[in-house]
Amino acid sequence: MLTTDRVAGGALVLVALFTLWESRHLPLGSLRQPGPAYAPVVLALVLLGLGAVLVLIGRRATALAGVGFPEWRHAVAILAVCAFAALALERLGYRATVTLALACLLGVVERKGIVFTAVFSLALALASFLLFDTLLRVPLPRGPLGL
Amino acid sequence: MMLARVCALVPCLLLAAAAAAQEPYPTRPIALVVPFPPGGVADLTARPVAAALEKVLKAPVGVVNKQGAAGAVGMQSVATSRPDGYTLLLALSSISIIPEADKLFGRPPAFTVDQFAPIALISADPTILVVPADKPWKTAKEFIEDAQKRPGQIAFSSSGVYGTLHMAMELLSHAAGIKLRHVPYAGAGPALTAILGGHVDALASGPAVVLPHIKSGKLRPLGGWGDKRVAALPDVPTFAELGYRGAEFYIWAGVFAPTGTPEPVLAKLRDAARAAVEEPAFKAAMDKLETPIVFKQGEEFRRFFEADARRLGEGVRRVGKVETQ
Amino acid sequence: MAETLGNLALGFGVALSPPVLFYAFVGCVVGTLVGVLPGVGPLAGISLLLPATFGLDATRAIVMLAGIYYGAMYGGSTTSILMRIPGEAASVMTCIDGYAMARKGRAGAALAIAAVGSYVAGTVSVVALMLLAPPLAAFALRFGPPEYFALLTLGLLVLAYMSSGSMLKALAMAALGLLFGMIGIDQMTGYFRFAYGIVELGDGIGVVPVAVGLFGLAEILATAGQPTPPEIVKPRLRELLPSRQEWRESAWPIGRGTVLGFLIGIVPGSAHIIASFVSYAVERKLAKRPEEFGRGAVAGVAGPESANNSATSGAFVPMLALGVPSGPIPAVMLAALMVHGVSPGPLLVTQQPELFWGFIASMYVGNVVLLILNLPLVGVFVNLLRVPYPILYPSILVFCILGVYAVNSSVVDIWIMLVMGALGYVLRKLDFETAPIVLGVVLAPMLEMALRQSLAMSDGRYAIFVARPISGALLAGAGALVLLGLRPLVTRTLDWRARLALAAKGEEHP
Numbered sequence: 001m002l003t004t005d006r007v008a009g010g011a012l013v014l015v016a017l018f019t020l021w022e023s024r025h026l027p028l029g030s031l032r033q034p035g036p037a038y039a040p041v042v043l044a045l046v047l048l049g050l051g052a053v054l055v056l057i058g059r060r061a062t063a064l065a066g067v068g069f070p071e072w073r074h075a076v077a078i079l080a081v082c083a084f085a086a087l088a089l090e091r092l093g094y095r096a097t098v099t100l101a102l103a104c105l106l107g108v109v110e111r112k113g114i115v116f117t118a119v120f121s122l123a124l125a126l127a128s129f130l131l132f133d134t135l136l137r138v139p140l141p142r143g144p145l146g147l
Numbered sequence: 148m149m150l151a152r153v154c155a156l157v158p159c160l161l162l163a164a165a166a167a168a169q170e171p172y173p174t175r176p177i178a179l180v181v182p183f184p185p186g187g188v189a190d191l192t193a194r195p196v197a198a199a200l201e202k203v204l205k206a207p208v209g210v211v212n213k214q215g216a217a218g219a220v221g222m223q224s225v226a227t228s229r230p231d232g233y234t235l236l237l238a239l240s241s242i243s244i245i246p247e248a249d250k251l252f253g254r255p256p257a258f259t260v261d262q263f264a265p266i267a268l269i270s271a272d273p274t275i276l277v278v279p280a281d282k283p284w285k286t287a288k289e290f291i292e293d294a295q296k297r298p299g300q301i302a303f304s305s306s307g308v309y310g311t312l313h314m315a316m317e318l319l320s321h322a323a324g325i326k327l328r329h330v331p332y333a334g335a336g337p338a339l340t341a342i343l344g345g346h347v348d349a350l351a352s353g354p355a356v357v358l359p360h361i362k363s364g365k366l367r368p369l370g371g372w373g374d375k376r377v378a379a380l381p382d383v384p385t386f387a388e389l390g391y392r393g394a395e396f397y398i399w400a401g402v403f404a405p406t407g408t409p410e411p412v413l414a415k416l417r418d419a420a421r422a423a424v425e426e427p428a429f430k431a432a433m434d435k436l437e438t439p440i441v442f443k444q445g446e447e448f449r450r451f452f453e454a455d456a457r458r459l460g461e462g463v464r465r466v467g468k469v470e471t472q
Numbered sequence: 473m474a475e476t477l478g479n480l481a482l483g484f485g486v487a488l489s490p491p492v493l494f495y496a497f498v499g500c501v502v503g504t505l506v507g508v509l510p511g512v513g514p515l516a517g518i519s520l521l522l523p524a525t526f527g528l529d530a531t532r533a534i535v536m537l538a539g540i541y542y543g544a545m546y547g548g549s550t551t552s553i554l555m556r557i558p559g560e561a562a563s564v565m566t567c568i569d570g571y572a573m574a575r576k577g578r579a580g581a582a583l584a585i586a587a588v589g590s591y592v593a594g595t596v597s598v599v600a601l602m603l604l605a606p607p608l609a610a611f612a613l614r615f616g617p618p619e620y621f622a623l624l625t626l627g628l629l630v631l632a633y634m635s636s637g638s639m640l641k642a643l644a645m646a647a648l649g650l651l652f653g654m655i656g657i658d659q660m661t662g663y664f665r666f667a668y669g670i671v672e673l674g675d676g677i678g679v680v681p682v683a684v685g686l687f688g689l690a691e692i693l694a695t696a697g698q699p700t701p702p703e704i705v706k707p708r709l710r711e712l713l714p715s716r717q718e719w720r721e722s723a724w725p726i727g728r729g730t731v732l733g734f735l736i737g738i739v740p741g742s743a744h745i746i747a748s749f750v751s752y753a754v755e756r757k758l759a760k761r762p763e764e765f766g767r768g769a770v771a772g773v774a775g776p777e778s779a780n781n782s783a784t785s786g787a788f789v790p791m792l793a794l795g796v797p798s799g800p801i802p803a804v805m806l807a808a809l810m811v812h813g814v815s816p817g818p819l820l821v822t823q824q825p826e827l828f829w830g831f832i833a834s835m836y837v838g839n840v841v842l843l844i845l846n847l848p849l850v851g852v853f854v855n856l857l858r859v860p861y862p863i864l865y866p867s868i869l870v871f872c873i874l875g876v877y878a879v880n881s882s883v884v885d886i887w888i889m890l891v892m893g894a895l896g897y898v899l900r901k902l903d904f905e906t907a908p909i910v911l912g913v914v915l916a917p918m919l920e921m922a923l924r925q926s927l928a929m930s931d932g933r934y935a936i937f938v939a940r941p942i943s944g945a946l947l948a949g950a951g952a953l954v955l956l957g958l959r960p961l962v963t964r965t966l967d968w969r970a971r972l973a974l975a976a977k978g979e980e981h982p
Contacts, residue, residue, distance in 0.1 A: 004901075004902040004903055005641075005902075007902065008641075008644075008899075008902045008904060009644075012644055012647075012648065015648065015651070019651060019666075022666060023665075026663055026665065027661075027663075032927065032932030032933075033924075033927060033928075033932055034923070034924055034927070035661065036658040036660070036661050036663040036665055039654060039916075039920040039923075040651065040654045040665065040666075043647055043650050043651045043654065043916075044651065046647050047644065047647040047648060047651060050640065050643055050644040050647055051644065053640060054640065054641070054644060061903070062903070067901050067902070069901065070697065070698070071693070071694065071695070071696060071697025071698055072697070073697060074693075074696045074697025075693040075694075075696070075697060075894075075897060078689075078692060078693055078696060078869065079693070079890060079893070079894060081869070082689070082869070082873065082886065082889070082890045082893070083887075083890060085873050085886065086883050086886040086887050086890065087883075089873075089877065089883055089886070090883055094874075098870050098873075098874075101866075101869075101870065101873075102866050102867075102870060105865075105866040105869070106862075106863065106866055110862040110863075110866075112862070112863070120863070124867060124870060125870075128870065128871070128874060131505075132509075132874065132878070136502065136505070136506065136520065136521070137520055137521065137523070137524060138512075138520050138878045139209065139211055139878075139881060140874070140877075140878070141881075184519070184800065184804075185518075185519035185520075185522055185804055185807075186519065186522065186800075186803050186804035186805075186806070186807030186808070187803075187807070190807070191807055191810065191811060194523060194526065194811075210523065211881060212519065212880075212881070213880070213881055213882070214675075214880065215671065215672055215674050215675045215880065215882070216657055216671050216672075216674025216675060217657070217674070219671050219674060220671050220672050220674065220882075223671050248662055251662075252662065252663065252664070254664065254669070255669065257671045299931075302928075302929055307659055308659065308660060308661060308662045309662050328928065328929075328931070329928070330617075330925050330928045330929055331659055331660055331925070331928075332659075332925070333659055333921065336797035336799075336800075336803045337740070337741060337797075339796070339797065340613070340740050340741070340790075340796050340797065340798060341616065343613055343794065343796055344613035344614055344615070344616055344740075345613075345614075346616035346617065346929065347929070355810070358815065359795055359815040359816060359817030359819070360795065360817055360818075362815075362817070362819070363817050363818045363819050365818070432811070435810070435811060435812065435813040436810060436811065468661070468662075469660065469661040469662065
């Protein structure tokens with residue numbers, strides 16, 4: 001029976017095993033002189049233990065089916081916009097990226113009017129750039145046209 | 148109507164672009180990348196450099212801190228940036244160390260030294276050896292003799308394994324035939340705090356940082372890694388004087404551009420650098436930092452850089468991978 | 473004492489002179505702005521504005537930088553309370569109960585308590601700084617790797633007291649966070665761990681993207697698509713300030729937070745975030761109704777906020793008294809001094825009395841300025857909550873991206889925030905707490921390094937931890953905590969046996 005605790009516990013076990021696998025190349029060292037793999041291996045073993053316990057006693061938690069993900073479409077959209085921002089920030093420059101990101105969120109995801117979306121996106125992008133890059137000297141990337 | 152307007156615009160834009168391409172460099176702000184956090188040696192040296200270059204080139208030169216991985220992040224970003232002269236690097240001696248360390252671990256190097264075209268050396272501070280004032284060693288000779296008697300017992304702090312302060316000590320150890328115990332710390336600041344707290348017995352450090360503590364009597368300088376004595380410490384001999392050849396280490400700062408930057412741009416930058424170090428404002432700023440200006444260019448810089456890189460490369464290989472029993 | 477007062481008078485003379493006052497004010501305003509920006513904390517703020525101070529004289533530069541530092545600590549609590557996004561890493565704990573208070577309509581109260589708590593902590597700790605700096609600094613220097621390890625172990629145990637839910641789950645999250653902290657270059661040997669060739673991961677994944685992602689982005693992901701908008705009770709004007717009951721509840725936490733934060737701040741290399749975590753745990757342990765924590769306990773805001781503000785004064789102790797860079801922020805301020813030709817060191821007090829006392833006096837002034845700035849702004853900020861959520865969250869998202877990017881000019885940080893945001897969203901759904909992950913990410917590299925440095929110092933002998941007095945004492949304290957924690961287990965077993973014995977007796981004598 002899949003419960004939240006069991007799923008989480010299982011995932012943690014997988015993370016622990018992955019860590020152990022990835023540490024195989026690093027020297028373990030000894031108790032007197034721990035090597036780079038020492039701490040990760042110990043932690044991975046602890047995580048493995050905790051995850052296993054969670055799986056074993058996880059029967060009493062809420063069933064996975066009971067956890068709703070009603071907002072998952074929005075969540076995916078927001079993550080996609082974030083990813084776009086990460087990719088575009090240094091290529092298109094701050095102002096262009098932010099305008100596009102906001103326009104996407106406000107216009108497409110939240111379905112606000114075109115005029116409002118355009119004005120707000122542009123305004124926030126330019127205002128934040130002015131405040132932080134120009135006034136506070138926080139270096140923000142500029143795009144190909146110096147934007 | 149709209150279409151006609153757009154068509155009229157296009158040739159104008161093209162002309163403008165062509166004109167911009169022919170315009171003398173620089174036409175845009177230049178970024179001087181400092182691969183270290185603000186407030187560190189590199190950063191404090193870079194800002195007067197940027198200000199002076201700005202005056203000479205008549206274009207804004209901004210310092211951009213891109214720290215991480217002991218400088219590898221910033222250095223890699225410049226190595227892979229567009230070689231148009233608008234991204235420059237202010238590097239410390241670690242630029243020679245990092246590719247060697249990468250080779251040691253068999254990883255693809257974050258960058259290689261030939262990805263950079265040297266512009267000029269700005270400063271070269273020799274490191275000095277300090278010990279806490281309450282330790283019995285009054286001269287370098289006493290220290291080294293003690294180290295020879297008790298190999299691996301005297302501990303020193305450094306800014307990190309294969310870092311500049313570690314390599315300095317390594318060069319001395321090799322030249323003097325001693326073995327010291329290395330306690331790495333996460334940066335030069337913690338390394339200094341460690342020796343001030345008496346947790347380690349020795350430290351190789353840039354002079355400016357430890358001078359106030361020497362003056363107040365908490366630390367004692369024993370020797371210097373330079374080819375000349377440090378101006379502020381005329382009584383401290385250099386290791387070369389004492390006969391330890393090869394113990395030569397400078398924390399130097401130099402300006403580089405990515406390889407592939409067009410020659411005229413490089414020439415302009417080199418001229419600008421030469422003029423920049425003559426600027427009175429720059430000289431005053433470096434004075435305040437107690438960092439002597441050591442300016443080298445062209446052939447002189449190349450020789451200095453290659454000798455330094457060779458020593459450091461050998462040092463890194465000698466240290467090898469830290470063995471864990 | 474008389475000399476100190478005389479010096480203080482000199483200091484106030486400097487600090488209240490119009491130009492210096494002006495720069496303190498500018499620093500405070502800029503610091504607040506910077507602090508409100510998610511993720512950008514005092515270190516980033518000071519670093520970014522360091523060049524702007526080069527043209528000023530030394531006193532004004534230091535006063536402005538200190539103002540930015542303080543302002544950022546004040547500003548960081550604003551976004552934490554209003555939107556559950558940590559303004560800087562140290563405000564993560566304020567996110568938990570502060571936001572819960574905001575949900576209940578007590579946003580104004582939370583902001584006011586945070587402001588006043590910060591003011592009290594800031595002022596009291598400056599007094600302590602002034603009077604106790606030299607002996608405290610000497611004590612602080614004696615913290616070497618073994619002491620540090622012992623202190624951090626104590627900090628790790630604090631995790632056990634932080635969870636309002638199942639301790640097993642909190643420990644699992646802590647272990648996960650500790651594991652995340654292992655990413656990066658191993659400072660002792662130079663090996664790259666779990667970095668997969670991405671050089672930017674060399675210094676680890678950084679606490680700022682993790683905190684902003686796990687709290688801020690995850691919050692947005694969980695709330696944005698809700699069919700019904702989040703129920704935030706909009707407070708009325710009268711309800712903006714805390715009630716008398718709330719003031720009473722915050723008094724002791726503020727006091728304890730001040731002391732705790734100051735002590736933790738003195739230790740070279742400690743992070744402010746440790747101070748707020750420890751304060752939260754202590755308050756929870758001492759609270760009469762610990763189940764309130766996580767649902768809007770006043771002490772959960774008052775304690776951590778005071779702690780992280782007094783930690784800032786604590787951080788100055790080694791810097792001012794001995795010229796020792798006890799952390800990244802004091803290091804930047806020392807650099808600012810060096811640039812102006814002032815050589816920091818133990819002689820700073822005697823050689824530059826105007827600078828030193830002016831700086832201290834300006835800290836008093838700065839705290840007052842910030843209190844005056846922040847209290848009226850409570851009303852302004854709370855009104856931000858009235859903006860409809862579908863418009864609010866994209867704007868917040870933009871600022872999160874901006875803040876996370878600005879810290880290191882690195883796009884990799886944005887990706888980390890993204891991944892952490894997704895992780896935080898999933899963990900929330902599965903009913904796991906995310907705060908231990910943040911603490912783990914901060915503690916892991918420090919803990920491991922302290923252990924290995926200690927062993928390097930002692931050539932592999934573990935006895936060093938108990939041979940040195942301070943670390944021995946701290947470890948003994950940790951041991952005592954563990955035993956105390958296990959006591960309920962023991963008493964329950966004894967109880968059970970006693971009941972069994974009684975039942976058996978009862979059977980014998982019906």
